[in-house]
Amino acid sequence: MPKLLLLEAMGNTAEYVLDAARDLKVEVIVVTHEDVHEDWYSPAVKRKIEENGKLVFTDFSDSEGALRQLTELARAEDVGGVVACWEFLTPLVARLTADLGLPGNDPSRAISCRNKRIMARAFAEHGVPAPTTVTPRTLEEAYDLVEAAGLSYPVVVKPAEQSGSWGVSVVHSDEELATAFAAAQSHLFQMPHGIPLDPHVIVQEYIGGTEFSIETVAVRGVVTPLFPYDKFTTGGARRAEFGHTVPAELDDASVDTLQRAAVSAAQALGVTDGIAHIELKLLADGTTRVIELGARLPGDHIVALMRQARGIDEARIYVQVALGLEPSLTATANTAAGIRFLTPSRGGVLRSVSGIGNAGAVALSRLTVQPGGSVRAPGDNDARVGYVILHADTAAEVNAAAAEVLADVTVEVA
Structure with a gap:
């Protein structure tokens, strides 16, 4: 059975990667810290690890020590691929795969996918349209x-x-x-x-304009873009994300502009094997600016939205590329899906969330903070208390239904 080394499974993509590995009959070795596993891992993730893998503990704050330990572990276990579900570890993944001779990104440029200061310099040097x-x-x-x-x-x-x-x-x-x-x-x-x-x-x-996200899939240096999708953020001084809709309804020229910019960004930052998540803005004159890139799967349950709307399983692709397998990027569905996050108007103690409803386009609703739990004031993604996933034939229908849901929801905070 092939083996996959997964660095840190506490992110919201971990369940999708663990499920994809199970379906591909791949054993997963999850690397984390003992305290993080105890305090931060959900019961569902712990159960999936027990069913299809094992745990190894390390100290990620000592990157050189972790690199030595995990290189030895990977060789002893005959690991066939390395991925991360926490983006702060993507440079370590690149170094590990280079040392092990496995598919991975350019280790000399991997920090540019994580550090926006170095990223901006790389974009400028390679002529990537950026602020x-x-x-x-x-x-x-x-x-x-x-x-x-x-x-x-x-x-x-x-x-x-x-x-x-x-x-x-x-x-x-x-x-x-x-x-x-x-x-x-x-x-x-x-x-x-x-x-x-x-x-x-x-x-x-x-940069004004309209914000979108897009993923690219790189296999042995060949970068292929998927399709762009909507990214919704709050206005005002703080810009938190409150939702996404897959796919965006755009004309062919706009899609091509966004895809070309995404590919150029991935190539500039040395993404040669794996998935990259790119955030861009499309301006009124038809040009685009790349805001940033992460050498990782998208968060915010976009993996589920993509699978539901288009039949493309990005977690499966991520695992396949890491193991040197050829992934399928062909869409098998032609619908739309979206997610909207529920946030309080102020910080405090959550009393209740009401008004979501179960009719129409609502496919799933879930609280991530239970009544009685502490909530942050709005301003970043940590203020979320739950989410609603919607599914319909078109993006316009998803967006209309999402607007109705958000108008009816009440988040009560004491």
């Missing part, structure tokens, strides 16, 4: 670099290394820039593993 970006270490340097680059407000401020829209702000003045800069630098270790993060801050040209 003008400066990368200061201090607030004083930020003011100087913004002026030197000819940037004007509004600008986007975010950490060099974070995820989930954490620390992302749109600012309109020097005073707001100071506040946003401090917030972006407030967490320099990624928990729960304590991985040190780049202290630089990203300050970018604000």
Whole structure:
């Protein structure tokens, strides 16, 4: 039986990867930390690991020690592929696969898929259409670099290394820039593993237009784009994601523009084997700007949406590419699916969520915080208390149904 090394299964893609491996008759060796497994893993993920694999514990905050330990483990177990379900470990995956001679991305450029400061430089060097970006270490340097680059407000401020829209702000003045800069630098270790993060801050040209996401699949250096889908974010100073619809309803020219930009971004960052998740904006003049790329599966249950709407199983593809197998990228369905996240109007203790309903396009609804649990104030993806998945014949129908659901839902917080 082939063996797959999976680094950290606490992300919301882990269940999909574990299911895909089981269906492919692949044994999974999950690597995590003992405390993380105990405190962060859901009962469902723990059960899936027990049924089709085993656990190994390591210290990911010591990347060199983890690399040595996991290289020895992979050789002893005759591992045939390595993946990660937590994007902070994708550079480690690239180093491991290179050392083991397995399919993987360019280890010399893998950090550029995780660190937005290095990513911006790579995009500029390879002519990838992207926002003008400066990368200061201090607030004083930020003011100087913004002026030197000819940037004007509004600008986007975010950490060099974070995820989930954490620390992302749109600012309109020097005073707001100071506040946003401090917030972006407030967490320099990624928990729960304590991985040190780049202290630089990203300050970018604000790009208008409409935001989309897209995945590419790379097999032995050949990069193929899938189709773009809608990404919905909140307005105002903080930009959290509140939903997605698969696929986006776009004309052929717009689809081609987004796909070409996605492929160029993946190639610029050395994505040669595996899936890359790219976020872009399409402007009114028909051009696009690549916002960022992650060398990973998409989160937010997009794997389920893609499978439901188009019959494409990205988790299965991810496992197949890692093992050197040829994946199928052919769509077998022609419908649409969407997800909308439920958030409170303020932080506090969740009392109830009501009004979701079960009729029409609603395929699934789930609370991720139970009544009595603490909830964060809205502002990033950690404020979510649940989600609704919808399925219909077209994206327009999904979006209309989603709007009705969100209008009827009440999240009560004490």
